[in-house]
Amino acid sequence: MSPRSRVAIVGLETSHALRWLEVLFPLAAEILLCPLDRAEEVRARQLGLEWPGVRIGTLHEAVEWAGVAAILTSDWDAHVPLAKPFVRRKKTVYIDKPVACSDDDLAQLLAWEGERLVLGSSNRHAPELLRWRGCPEVRSLLSCVGQPDPFGYGIHAVEIGQTILGPGARRVRALRGGEGGFLFEIDHQSGIPWLVNTQKPAPTFHVLLETTCETRFIPIAGGTWHRLLIEEVFKVRDGGKPRLGAEEMVEAVRILKAAHTSARDARRWVRLDEPLLSFSGRQYRRAYLAARSQSHPTSPPGSDDRSKN
Numbered sequence: 136m137s138p139r140s141r142v143a144i145v146g147l148e149t150s151h152a153l154r155w156l157e158v159l160f161p162l163a164a165e166i167l168l169c170p171l172d173r174a175e176e177v178r179a180r181q182l183g184l185e186w187p188g189v190r191i192g193t194l195h196e197a198v199e200w201a202g203v204a205a206i207l208t209s210d211w212d213a214h215v216p217l218a219k220p221f222v223r224r225k226k227t228v229y230i231d232k233p234v235a236c237s238d239d240d241l242a243q244l245l246a247w248e249g250e251r252l253v254l255g256s257s258n259r260h261a262p263e264l265l266r267w268r269g270c271p272e273v274r275s276l277l278s279c280v281g282q283p284d285p286f287g288y289g290i291h292a293v294e295i296g297q298t299i300l301g302p303g304a305r306r307v308r309a310l311r312g313g314e315g316g317f318l319f320e321i322d323h324q325s326g327i328p329w330l331v332n333t334q335k336p337a338p339t340f341h342v343l344l345e346t347t348c349e350t351r352f353i354p355i356a357g358g359t360w361h362r363l364l365i366e367e368v369f370k371v372r373d374g375g376k377p378r379l380g381a382e383e384m385v386e387a388v389r390i391l392k393a394a395h396t397s398a399r400d401a402r403r404w405v406r407l408d409e410p411l412l413s414f415s416g417r418q419y420r421r422a423y424l425a426a427r428s429q430s431h432p433t434s435p436p437g438s439d440d441r442s443k444n
Contacts, residue, residue, distance in 0.1 A: 143197035145169040145217055146208025147178045148424060151231060154257075154361040155205055156186050167192045167201060171208060174424065194220075203227045203372055209287065209423045212416035215240040218252075227251040227372040229364075233290040233391075234384050236413050241388060244381045253368045253377055254384040256294050258340065260363035263353050264298045267344060276300060277343040279332040283316040285395060286414040287423075289333045293387045295342055295355060296321075296329055302383045304390050306406045309398035319394040322404070331394070 142164050144152050152168070159166055166189045168179040179191045194217070197204060204221040206214050211233045218228045234254045235241050244254070258264070267273060278296030282288040297304075303324035310318045316334030323329050340355035371377050392411035397403055399412060 141165045141167065141201045142203045142205065143167045143169055143192075143201035144205050144207060145194065145197065146171060146206060146210075146213075146231075147175045147182065148420070148427070149207060149209055149231075151207045151361075152178075152182065155207070155365065156182065156189065158362050158365050160186055160189070166190070167197050169194050169197050171213075197221075198224060198226075201226060203229070203368060205229045205231075205368075207231045208420065210416040210420035211236050211287075212240070214416075215243050219243075222247055222250050222252070225251065227253075227368060229253045229368050230255075232256040232294060233286060233388055233416075236286065236388060236392070236416060241385045244385055248381045251371050252381065253364070253371055254381060255379065255387070256291060257360040257364040258291060258295050258355055259298045259379060260360045260367060261295075261298070261355055262363075263355070264295060264342065267299045268301060270299075270346075272346040272348065273299065273327055273344065274347060275328040275345040277330045277332060279339075279341050279343070281316075281335055281339040281341075282333060283314060283335060285317075285333075286391060287419050289317070289391050289394075290387060291340060292331045292333050293390050295340065296331060297383065297387050297390070299342065299344070300325055300327060300329060302386050304386055304407060306404045307390055307393035307397055308404045309394055309402045312398060317394060317398060319397065321390060331390075 142159055144155055144166065147168060147170055168182060168189060168191050170176040170179045183189050183191060198220045204226055206217050206228065214230045214235050218230055221228045228251065232255050235244060276296055276299060278292050280288055280292035300323055304321050305324060306322045308320050310320060312318055312334060318330065318332050318334060321329040342353040344351045344353060367378060389407040389411060393405040393407055395412045397405040
């Protein structure tokens, strides 16, 4: 089978690896699972039993063998280092959300503009969001994720709103919040008022959209759009241009970091080009694995099974 149909899945702790297998396996793609530690080796063996023919291998093997690499680990600080050898070899790379956090990693993603790179949540491919992108009828927007996790899940609320409005955020101000989540507003170049809510008990994954004619509640069903995401990855593999560039994905991360910086600094307006608060992907992954071992096997801290996006 051609290397173009070989897919390496790197990072197996979340439900996203299973979503990829569900889409790829019927396509007769060759799949290599790349565990990052001993706990993931156990997970890889479990998945291998569920999906006969799926192999387990090393990152070194994957870099030489695969045509596509899906970087799915919940440790966002590992995303860019794991992707780098694949990008150097001109492979197609998908990086899950949050794509990165540190300034150096975000700068590297921007430097990779033009490479075969697909970034961000599967929610960015939801038709119910894309139909409103750039629509002149949009008057205001509230995007919600309903999870208090500050970064790993907060990024969803930013990404689903940005999928409609596109890039162009200039500054961010926290309105309220703390351990239970945040409400913040974004000054967008479109002039459209945009609020982001990560506070419980808001329903998970939805947009409240005001247009010139009506107000629409748009729910986003968890785990629904991985097929469209993977189709986008294959399109890029075959020479197509990514629908969304690295600049937009990096802006989403900076919006969220600016919101937390504003909350720390007496809820002032914070520009995206200022020094911003950062979050540790390594610590998040440790907490994720600890919570998963005590509850649902695919649930991150403070979440439920709607974590599949």
